Amino acid sequence: MIEAYANRYTYVLVAALVAIGLYILIASQNLVKKIIGLSIFQTGIFLFFITAAFVEGGSSPVIDGEGLYASPLPQVIVLTAIVVGVALTAVALALIVRIYSEYGTLDEETLREVRADE
Amino acid sequence: MSDSLLGLVIVLPLLGSAVSLGAGLIRNHAGWWVAAAILAVEAALTARLAYAIYVGGDRLVHILGGETFGRKEITVDGGTTNFTVGIELVGDALSGLVVVLIAAVALGVLAYSRHAGPRGNIFYAVYLIMTGGLMGVALTGDLFNLFVFLEIVGLATYALVSTGRGVESAVASLKYLVVGTTGASIYLIGVGYVFLETGALNMVDVSRSLAGEPPWFDGALYSEPLVVAGFGFIAVGLATKSAIFPLHTWQPDAYSEAPDAVTVYISALASTSSAYAFARITWMVFTPDFFAVNRRLLEAVLVLACVSVVVGSALAAMQRRVKRVFAYSSVAQFGLIFAAICIAVHPAAGERATQFAVYGTAVHLVGHAVIKSGLFAAAGSLASGEGARKLEEYAGLASRRPFVAGSMAVLGLSLVGVPPSVGFVGKWYIGVGAVNAELWAVVAVIFASTVLSLLYTAQLLEKLYFSSDIETHPMESVVADGGEALSYGMAGVGVTAAILAVSLGFLGADLASLLDPVWQAVAESAPEVTA
Numbered sequence: 001m002i003e004a005y006a007n008r009y010t011y012v013l014v015a016a017l018v019a020i021g022l023y024i025l026i027a028s029q030n031l032v033k034k035i036i037g038l039s040i041f042q043t044g045i046f047l048f049f050i051t052a053a054f055v056e057g058g059s060s061p062v063i064d065g066e067g068l069y070a071s072p073l074p075q076v077i078v079l080t081a082i083v084v085g086v087a088l089t090a091v092a093l094a095l096i097v098r099i100y101s102e103y104g105t106l107d108e109e110t111l112r113e114v115r116a117d118e
Numbered sequence: 119m120s121d122s123l124l125g126l127v128i129v130l131p132l133l134g135s136a137v138s139l140g141a142g143l144i145r146n147h148a149g150w151w152v153a154a155a156i157l158a159v160e161a162a163l164t165a166r167l168a169y170a171i172y173v174g175g176d177r178l179v180h181i182l183g184g185e186t187f188g189r190k191e192i193t194v195d196g197g198t199t200n201f202t203v204g205i206e207l208v209g210d211a212l213s214g215l216v217v218v219l220i221a222a223v224a225l226g227v228l229a230y231s232r233h234a235g236p237r238g239n240i241f242y243a244v245y246l247i248m249t250g251g252l253m254g255v256a257l258t259g260d261l262f263n264l265f266v267f268l269e270i271v272g273l274a275t276y277a278l279v280s281t282g283r284g285v286e287s288a289v290a291s292l293k294y295l296v297v298g299t300t301g302a303s304i305y306l307i308g309v310g311y312v313f314l315e316t317g318a319l320n321m322v323d324v325s326r327s328l329a330g331e332p333p334w335f336d337g338a339l340y341s342e343p344l345v346v347a348g349f350g351f352i353a354v355g356l357a358t359k360s361a362i363f364p365l366h367t368w369q370p371d372a373y374s375e376a377p378d379a380v381t382v383y384i385s386a387l388a389s390t391s392s393a394y395a396f397a398r399i400t401w402m403v404f405t406p407d408f409f410a411v412n413r414r415l416l417e418a419v420l421v422l423a424c425v426s427v428v429v430g431s432a433l434a435a436m437q438r439r440v441k442r443v444f445a446y447s448s449v450a451q452f453g454l455i456f457a458a459i460c461i462a463v464h465p466a467a468g469e470r471a472t473q474f475a476v477y478g479t480a481v482h483l484v485g486h487a488v489i490k491s492g493l494f495a496a497a498g499s500l501a502s503g504e505g506a507r508k509l510e511e512y513a514g515l516a517s518r519r520p521f522v523a524g525s526m527a528v529l530g531l532s533l534v535g536v537p538p539s540v541g542f543v544g545k546w547y548i549g550v551g552a553v554n555a556e557l558w559a560v561v562a563v564i565f566a567s568t569v570l571s572l573l574y575t576a577q578l579l580e581k582l583y584f585s586s587d588i589e590t591h592p593m594e595s596v597v598a599d600g601g602e603a604l605s606y607g608m609a610g611v612g613v614t615a616a617i618l619a620v621s622l623g624f625l626g627a628d629l630a631s632l633l634d635p636v637w638q639a640v641a642e643s644a645p646e647v648t649a
Contacts, residue, residue, distance in 0.1 A: 022300075031292065038299060042299075042303055045306055045307055045310070048310055052310065052313075077262050081265070084265075084273075087269075087273055088273065088299050091295065092292065095276070095280055095292045098280070099289055102285035102288075111289070
């Protein structure tokens with residue numbers, strides 16, 4: 001059991017990142033921090049794919065003759081997913097800017113009170 | 119067999135969005151015309167596609183990237199099998215129906231938005247991007263590619279929702295973004311798990327690997343923890359995107375705060391495309407063989423779907439604002455669709471049950487899109503024509519807007535499931551499927567759903583037809599009588615949807631028979647739909 005964790009410590013790190021990201025997403029009242037949490041959550045998933053691509057003793061997948069290489073497919077996947085993630089963060093921040101310029105707050109609780117008053 | 123038509127259907131709207139932005143630099147009002155031209159060509163292409171699929175009986179396949187990619191021989195540990203390298207687009211009897219639906223609704227909503235707005239070239243550009251994304255979701259045959267297209271649809275939807283006048287729409291859009299992205303990411307985790315176990319992303323290859331077909335696997339992988347967890351993550355992710363209770367929280371806000379034209383579009387297609395994706399993955403990738411081993415897993419989704427039907431309807435009946443009534447009603451209807459998807463692959467389902475559940479899924483998916491887009495279009499017409507957005511304000515509007523109110527009544531009754539409408543046919547098939555599978559609890563929920571949807575539809579009709587408008591519209595009714603904000607295009611969409619809902623009801627059996635190759639493939643646990 002301990003050996004399994006010693007060899008696969010990156011999976012534990014990934015699980016921790018996903019959990020931290022989700023926790024911030026749910027628990028934080030601040031809209032910008034929520035988006036930071038979302039990004040950490042997604043980064044955890046990306047690292048999960050990268051970790052899965054690792055081959056013990058393999059080199060980076062620039063194919064040059066026979067030999068062991070890390071799997072290139074998850075890396076391509078992550079590259080695409082990162083682009084999607086960046087676009088999402090940009091849209092989210094744009095929306096937050098609009099909300100802030102209208103209500104003057106980033107706090108979810110205050111926002112709810114302000115909206116209830118109107 | 120490679121058919122570049124499939125690629126063209128996805129690329130055309132995406133390129134068109136750039137053209138409509140560019141044309142906007144030259145002439146200010148060019149956006150609508152560009153979008154209309156692109157979508158008209160798109161409709162013609164999808165008609166051609168549907169003809170090849172349903173009349174020609176083809177299964178169209180296109181692999182992106184040319185010669186380097188395609189079906190290749192793979193050898194692992196001395197065993198050899200064929201795997202697809204690269205991204206595959208698939209046009210079969212299941213995706214053809216969705217593609218035609220998307221093209222038709224996109225054209226209809228464009229007619230609606232001509233007058234209702236939001237206008238501006240950026241709106242039409244994003245609108246076209248969303249159409250392209252939806253086509254991608256419908257046609258892709260690759261699990262990861264599906265994630266990318268889901269996120270393209272998501273991004274476009276977030277942008278469209280936030281085009282509402284007030285800042286409220288930005289708040290709703292942000293909520294949608296956070297929940298929607300989390301859902302899509304959870305789907306991605308599921309795909310990652312399945313990928314680790316099978317080493318494939320192509321839906322057909324994953325399905326074959328799960329069945330243990332490649333020689334390097336030691337029998338089927340159905341009971342592997344990674345695969346079981348993978349299905350769980352995929353189901354939760356797509357249920358979030360389809361707004362199944364209790365993952366629906368983004369949906370009522372997004373639907374009610376978005377501009378009317380946008381609500382019509384996303385209510386008809388956004389959740390529909392994710393529900394379709396769930397059907398495809400459940401039926402074609404995991405197949406009934408998987409659920410024969412993991413019965414509990416399927417039943418968990420089935421329970422969630424049934425709860426969604428009941429709670430969604432109850433919440434809908436409690437709303438005061440008409441758009442929120444319809445939004446919560448979608449939660450219930452998608453619960454019904456998810457239930458049908460699960461019945462089709464349930465271990466207790468024989469061939470007949472699978473057949474009717476597949477029919478029911480497809481007919482109700484199409485029917486719900488037509489009905490709900492028509493209802494939101496009618497609600498939007500009454501909002502801009504009469505300023506009525508709450509249930510109370512609908513009092514007596516039938517006498518002033520007979521056509522809009524009439525189409526709303528027809529569509530509402532169709533949603534309840536009054537024959538001869540498409541809503542009836544869909545619910546009937548799902549019900550017959552459940553009866554054949556002898557899932558009596560589900561049968562009870564399906565028939566209860568009819569009564570429950572009558573709850574909120576009756577409220578609406580009572581206000582429209584049987585309440586006097588004296589108290590609620592004292593003097594302004596005379597002023598508002600002109601109703602200049604209401605165009606023929608806007609009222610026309612509601613009326614067209616009502617006519618479609620009834621005529622599709624008569625054509626329900628023909629519509630369902632298009633799905634024959636699909637249910638046969640599901641019944642045999644085949645990885646692909648062969649015509």
